Amino acid sequence: MSEIVDILISASFWAAVIRIATPLILATMGELICERAGVLNLGIEGIMVIGAFAGWMAVYQGLPLWGGVAVAMGAGMLFGLLHSTLTVPFGLSQHVVGLGVTLLATASASFAYRLMLPEVTSPPKIEPFQPLHIPSLSDLPWAGEALSQTALTWTAFAVAGLVAWVLYRTPLGLAVRAVGENPAAVEAQGLSVTGLRMGAVIVGSGLMAVGGAFLTLSAFSSFFFEMVNGRGWICIALVVFGAWKPGKAVLGAILFAGFDALQIRLQQTDLGAVLPYQLFLALPFILSILALILMSRRAEVPASLMVPYNKGER
Amino acid sequence: MSQNAGAEVVLRLDRITKSFGALRANDAVSLTLRRGEVVALLGENGAGKTTLMNILFGHYVADEGVVEVFGAPLPPGNPRAALAAGVGMVHQHFTLAGNLTVLDNIRLGTESLWSRWHAGAREKVQRLSRDFGLAVHPDAKVGRLSVGERQRVEILKALYRDARVLILDEPTAVLTPQESEALFATLRKATALGLSIIFISHKLHEVMAIADRCVVLRHGRVVGEVDTHATDKAALAALMVGGELSLPRAEARAPGPVLMQLDAVSTPDRGAAPGLKAVRLSLRAGQITGLAGVSGNGQAALAEIVAGLALPGSGAISLRGSPVARWSPGEALARGVARIPEDRHHQGSIADFDLTENAVLEGYKTRFSRRGWMNWRAARGFAEGIIRDYDVRCPGPETRIRLLSGGNMQKLILGRAMAPGPEIILANQPVRGLDVGAIAYVQGQLIAARDRGAAVLLISEDLDEIMGLSDVIHVMSQGRLSPGFARGTMTAAELGLWMAGQKFGDSDAA
Ligand SMILES: Nc1ncnc2c1ncn2[C@@H]1O[C@H](COP(=O)(O)OP(=O)(O)OP(=O)(O)O)[C@@H](O)[C@H]1O
Ligand SMILES: [Mg+2]
Numbered sequence: 067m068s069e070i071v072d073i074l075i076s077a078s079f080w081a082a083v084i085r086i087a088t089p090l091i092l093a094t095m096g097e098l099i100c101e102r103a104g105v106l107n108l109g110i111e112g113i114m115v116i117g118a119f120a121g122w123m124a125v126y127q128g129l130p131l132w133g134g135v136a137v138a139m140g141a142g143m144l145f146g147l148l149h150s151t152l153t154v155p156f157g158l159s160q161h162v163v164g165l166g167v168t169l170l171a172t173a174s175a176s177f178a179y180r181l182m183l184p185e186v187t188s189p190p191k192i193e194p195f196q197p198l199h200i201p202s203l204s205d206l207p208w209a210g211e212a213l214s215q216t217a218l219t220w221t222a223f224a225v226a227g228l229v230a231w232v233l234y235r236t237p238l239g240l241a242v243r244a245v246g247e248n249p250a251a252v253e254a255q256g257l258s259v260t261g262l263r264m265g266a267v268i269v270g271s272g273l274m275a276v277g278g279a280f281l282t283l284s285a286f287s288s289f290f291f292e293m294v295n296g297r298g299w300i301c302i303a304l305v306v307f308g309a310w311k312p313g314k315a316v317l318g319a320i321l322f323a324g325f326d327a328l329q330i331r332l333q334q335t336d337l338g339a340v341l342p343y344q345l346f347l348a349l350p351f352i353l354s355i356l357a358l359i360l361m362s363r364r365a366e367v368p369a370s371l372m373v374p375y376n377k378g379e380r
Numbered sequence: 381m382s383q384n385a386g387a388e389v390v391l392r393l394d395r396i397t398k399s400f401g402a403l404r405a406n407d408a409v410s411l412t413l414r415r416g417e418v419v420a421l422l423g424e425n426g427a428g429k430t431t432l433m434n435i436l437f438g439h440y441v442a443d444e445g446v447v448e449v450f451g452a453p454l455p456p457g458n459p460r461a462a463l464a465a466g467v468g469m470v471h472q473h474f475t476l477a478g479n480l481t482v483l484d485n486i487r488l489g490t491e492s493l494w495s496r497w498h499a500g501a502r503e504k505v506q507r508l509s510r511d512f513g514l515a516v517h518p519d520a521k522v523g524r525l526s527v528g529e530r531q532r533v534e535i536l537k538a539l540y541r542d543a544r545v546l547i548l549d550e551p552t553a554v555l556t557p558q559e560s561e562a563l564f565a566t567l568r569k570a571t572a573l574g575l576s577i578i579f580i581s582h583k584l585h586e587v588m589a590i591a592d593r594c595v596v597l598r599h600g601r602v603v604g605e606v607d608t609h610a611t612d613k614a615a616l617a618a619l620m621v622g623g624e625l626s627l628p629r630a631e632a633r634a635p636g637p638v639l640m641q642l643d644a645v646s647t648p649d650r651g652a653a654p655g656l657k658a659v660r661l662s663l664r665a666g667q668i669t670g671l672a673g674v675s676g677n678g679q680a681a682l683a684e685i686v687a688g689l690a691l692p693g694s695g696a697i698s699l700r701g702s703p704v705a706r707w708s709p710g711e712a713l714a715r716g717v718a719r720i721p722e723d724r725h726h727q728g729s730i731a732d733f734d735l736t737e738n739a740v741l742e743g744y745k746t747r748f749s750r751r752g753w754m755n756w757r758a759a760r761g762f763a764e765g766i767i768r769d770y771d772v773r774c775p776g777p778e779t780r781i782r783l784l785s786g787g788n789m790q791k792l793i794l795g796r797a798m799a800p801g802p803e804i805i806l807a808n809q810p811v812r813g814l815d816v817g818a819i820a821y822v823q824g825q826l827i828a829a830r831d832r833g834a835a836v837l838l839i840s841e842d843l844d845e846i847m848g849l850s851d852v853i854h855v856m857s858q859g860r861l862s863p864g865f866a867r868g869t870m871t872a873a874e875l876g877l878w879m880a881g882q883k884f885g886d887s888d889a890a
Contacts, residue, residue: 247477254475255489256460
């Protein structure tokens with residue numbers, strides 16, 4: 067028990083939690099925007115892969131780091147455009163299109179990788195984002211270490227705040243929340259259902275891709291095919307966990323990251339000697355499922371999530 | 381000529397034509413609306429009233445014809461342009477987002493998406509709701525409001541945008557008579573301020589009370605246009621259905637044995653809706669039992685018990701004298717209870733299923749399948765039978781039910797309920813939203829069912845309907861049930877006192 071307490075009060079643990087949470091927060095915000103507008107985006111896993119790849123490749127080709135972020139975002143938005151064109155005006159099944167986009171985006175990443183780096187055996191490294199030094203904050207004893215994070219992490223939290231502000235405080239956010247609930251209400255007030263939904267999916271997909279790019283541009287400094295490793299699916303669960311609210315979703319991401327960081331450290335304690343390591347790997351997922359069950363009991367799902375809208379039909 | 385004859389023309393529809401496949405929903409329809417005038421649009425279910433209004437508002441694009449507002453043509457298929465031109469519409473099926481507050485629903489889309497909110501919206505809503513008598517709290521979640529309140533929000537939406545033309549598509553279909561009165565008071569205030577109104581309703585007494593002029597549609601064409609004070613209800617009804625119409629009257633008959641009996645049934649209150657308070661009710665063979673009362677007084681709870689959707693908190697249900705042990709919707713169906721639900725969209729049908737599938741929803745396990753395999757040929761034949769016998773206006777049995785007009789949907793549900801020859805029929809607001817012809821038909825069917833020995837429980841807010849059809853009348857108020865009054869022993873005024881709850885109390889034992 068005392069070992070767990072030791073872990074929980076160490077600054078390095080919290081630094082890891084925030085780091086692990088960053089891509090989850092970004093991609094969860096992306097998914098949340100899509101779902102609030104009424105579109106389930108199962109392309110998220112693949113879009114994170116393409117974001118990770120495109121950002122890294124752009125920087126490897128000589129672009130500055132923020133240029134890499136922008137390229138990743140653009141790539142994500144392109145796949146968002148594809149997804150939303152098929153699901154919104156054409157009204158195709160969001161499940162099928164989403165899984166298709168994930169397959170296509172993942173395959174595109176490996177295709178482009180082989181095409182652009184035919185010779186290499188191990189992926190080249192880039193110079194990643196460095197932890198930001200913030201005067202006076204970084205010098206604090208415990209918090210300084212826990213908050214020693216890269217600019218992209220700070221951006222993720224800023225994005226979450228921005229998403230919450232736009233959703234709840236602006237005419238645009240109101241329209242997004244309304245279109246996911248009842249598109250007929252939006253049309254009757256003279257707004258374009260298609261425009262709002264496509265816009266939300268495109269912007270949301272851009273954020274997912276930036277979440278993926280965090281992995282290559284900030285966390286690992288290189289690209290591996292398996293690196294997204296189901297994070298996209300976690301984000302889908304986090305949106306449900308957060309009851310489609312940005313603040314709660316961020317908390318969920320931090321909670322999941324906390325379990326993840328904890329299990330890595332638990333493996334190195336005495337417990338790790340007795341219990342099989344697979345058990346530790348499963349821990350964050352098991353705990354997340356439990357939390358999900360507890361949290362999402364009274365959640366209000368956007369009423370028109372996954373319901374296509376056809377103008378001129380009733 | 382109405383008194384508005386010389387006033388400025390605010391709206392002109394010119395030769396609007398619209399087809400859905402082979403079905404011509406509007407056929408060269410023309411209509412003018414003047415300042416301060418109320419025009420009633422009448423017509424049978426499926427005559428094309430909603431379609432015409434949807435074209436005017438830009439939800440649908442007409443195949444031919446023009447819409448002019450204040451002399452300027454409206455671009456087709458563009459609700460934004462219609463709103464900007466001063467047209468406001470209260471849809472037959474509300475267009476509100478339930479997760480948002482009243483204020484948010486009202487101001488949705490009223491400001492540029494790229495700007496921030498401007499101050500003063502709340503004050504404007506509050507001022508309008510005071511001026512027009514539309515009481516509703518701006519911060520209430522719309523999902524929790526009653527239908528009457530939602531209606532007010534819809535009207536506020538239009539007023540907030542300074543609408544000059546207000547379209548109301550069957551606004552009173554789901555309102556209580558009291559709420560309808562309040563609505564008319566609001567509309568009179570609006571016309572006094574120079575608004576013009578198109579009012580759609582199947583209730584002819586409302587039309588006579590509020591409209592200056594009536595335009596009648598039949599099969600998508602204008603078949604008549606009359607000034608209200610130069611006509612009467614019978615003439616309007618004849619114009620709508622294209623012939624004389626006689627409402628069925630049920631003659632008294634000797635009732636048979638008790639088929640269903642509720643003994644001291646109570647259910648818990650549900651929020652503001654009262655539960656049942658020790659309700660005793662017998663449904664007899666060959667008898668129509670009418671249940672009068674303002675909706676929201678426990679009728680829904682009683683209907684759920686009868687249909688097996690809920691179990692009594694205390695008390696007993698017996699069928700043909702023997703108490704029921706298990707009670708569920710399936711059990712109720714199996715024991716010969718047929719249900720015409722109050723809400724045809726959510727409880728009566730599955731929107732994206734076709735007519736065949738909807739027709740067999742209650743019998744697919746027993747009548748239309750063998751050893752787990754559906755017999756679609758029989759199902760289709762069954763649906764075609766209903767469509768023929770009940771005159772359901774539709775392209776065919778493979779049409780998705782959501783495309784039907786409300787009245788036609790109701791006819792299908794009625795046909796489905798009546799087909800197995802049920803012993804007990806629960807008819808909850810069976811003629812809501814139906815045209816006069818369809819009402820006569822549905823009521824005739826209920827009487828026919830009674831005459832062949834079924835027990836009918838008729839729940840309605842319309843006292844005329846209750847008094848015209850029922851052999852025995854009970855009144856519900858605050859979850860309590862009055863004693864049964866035989867046909868002709870009560871006047872409407874006396875029933876009104878019971879409805880207001882004033883007669884309950886000492887007579888509880890009755
Ligand atoms: N989007 C659509 N697709 C196919 N058919 C439609 C569509 N909208 C309406 N219809 C058909 O057009 C006809 C006219 O429908 P409409 O809703 O205008 O009738 P209504 O006069 O409003 O009837 P009610 O009194 O029952 O509301 C109906 O037969 C209906 O089935
Ligand atoms: Mg209609």
